[in-house]
Amino acid sequence: MPAIQIGSLADVPDGGVRRFDLGGVALAVFNIGGVLYALADTCSHANASLSAGEVDTDEVCVACPLHGSSFDLRSGRPRTLPAFAPVATYKVWAEGDALFVEYPTLIN
Numbered sequence: 001m002p003a004i005q006i007g008s009l010a011d012v013p014d015g016g017v018r019r020f021d022l023g024g025v026a027l028a029v030f031n032i033g034g035v036l037y038a039l040a041d042t043c044s045h046a047n048a049s050l051s052a053g054e055v056d057t058d059e060v061c062v063a064c065p066l067h068g069s070s071f072d073l074r075s076g077r078p079r080t081l082p083a084f085a086p087v088a089t090y091k092v093w094a095e096g097d098a099l100f101v102e103y104p105t106l107i108n
């Protein structure tokens with residue numbers, strides 16, 4: 001499967017989040033208990049960076065730092081208003097310490 005290495009697993013330690021800028025596509029990568037999630041970093045409601053939001057590890061979601069919509073990290077769907085459109089999700093995984101995302105989904 002085509003993939004692109006975006007960094008290392010050490011960039012996103014357990015409980016952490018990091019923004020990666022990939023040729024005009026900004027991703028927010030989250031690590032919750034060793035499970036990785038990648039979302040489009042820009043909120044679907046307005047121009048806010050989800051990687052700057054507060055992560056709820058129990059609910060596996062992130063709250064947008066601007067107006068507070070909560071996005072499910074697994075689906076990209078908002079759970080609360082004012083956002084109503086999902087953000088894109090990307091397959092992300094580690095091989096050893098290398099961090100990869102699925103490449104075709106970055107071409108939209």
Ligand code: FES
Nearest residue numbers: 043045046064067
């Ligand atoms: S910018 Fe994210 S909820 Fe408004």
